[in-house]
Amino acid sequence: MIYQAACATCHDGSRPQPFGGMDFHLSSAVNAPGPQNVINTVLFGLPAASGRQSAIMPGFAATLSDDQVTDLLAYLREAFAGQPAWPDASERLAATRNGKYQVSVRPSDGIERGPDNVGAQDR
Ligand code: HEC
Structure with missing residues (x-):
């Protein structure tokens, strides 16, 4: 299961920042009317803020297929x-x-930073 393998180590709510992500029960992105914020976060991750400690999440654009991301979103x-x-x-x-x-x-x-690991453009 993709969530357990790729997300739970950071998102089960027990890991501290900078790599500790929130429990998704509390996530506005997961509870939102549309999927765009979750899609963006899963594909591109969250880069480090410059010059200070910040939350960091890796992007999964290169490691998860469309079918895998679609299954993950549904889950x-x-x-x-x-x-x-x-x-x-x-x-x-x-x-x-x-x-x-x-x-x-x-x-x-x-x-804002444009993601550089997929075809999406920073405009
Ligand atoms: C290396 C740790 C790490 C991994 C692995 C990780 N995340 Fe994250 N994620 C974070 C951090 C840190 C944040 C920023 C703090 C926060 O908002 O939870 C974040 C934020 C998010 C958010 C925004 C939450 C919100 O409503 O603001 C979503 C959605 C998300 N992650 C989804 C995922 C999914 C899905 C996976 C697995 C494919 C995943 N993350 C894997 C660390 C991680």
Whole structure:
């Protein structure tokens, strides 16, 4: 199971910052009406803020296939938000990977950075 293998070590709520992620029951991204924030975070991660300690999460664009991410999103929704999978998850995932949706990632210093590990453009 992908969540257990790739996410739980940081996200089960017991690991301290900078690598400790939140318990997804509390996540606004997992509870949001659309999947875009979770897709962005899973694909691109959260880069370190410059010059200070900050939360860091690796991106999984290179290691998880579209099917794996779609399954993961459905699992997160059901397990942590008690909701059905987002109906547009796989379509949005594909559009995010191929750069149709503009993506920027914002570490805790608030300065946006374009992800450099996929086709998405920083504009
Ligand atoms: C090396 C540790 C680490 C791993 C592995 C990791 N994360 Fe994270 N993640 C973090 C940290 C740190 C944050 C930022 C603090 C926070 O918001 O929880 C974060 C934030 C997030 C957020 C934003 C939460 C919100 O609502 O603000 C999502 C969604 C997320 N991670 C999903 C995942 C998923 C899905 C996986 C597995 C594919 C994963 N993460 C693997 C450390 C990690």
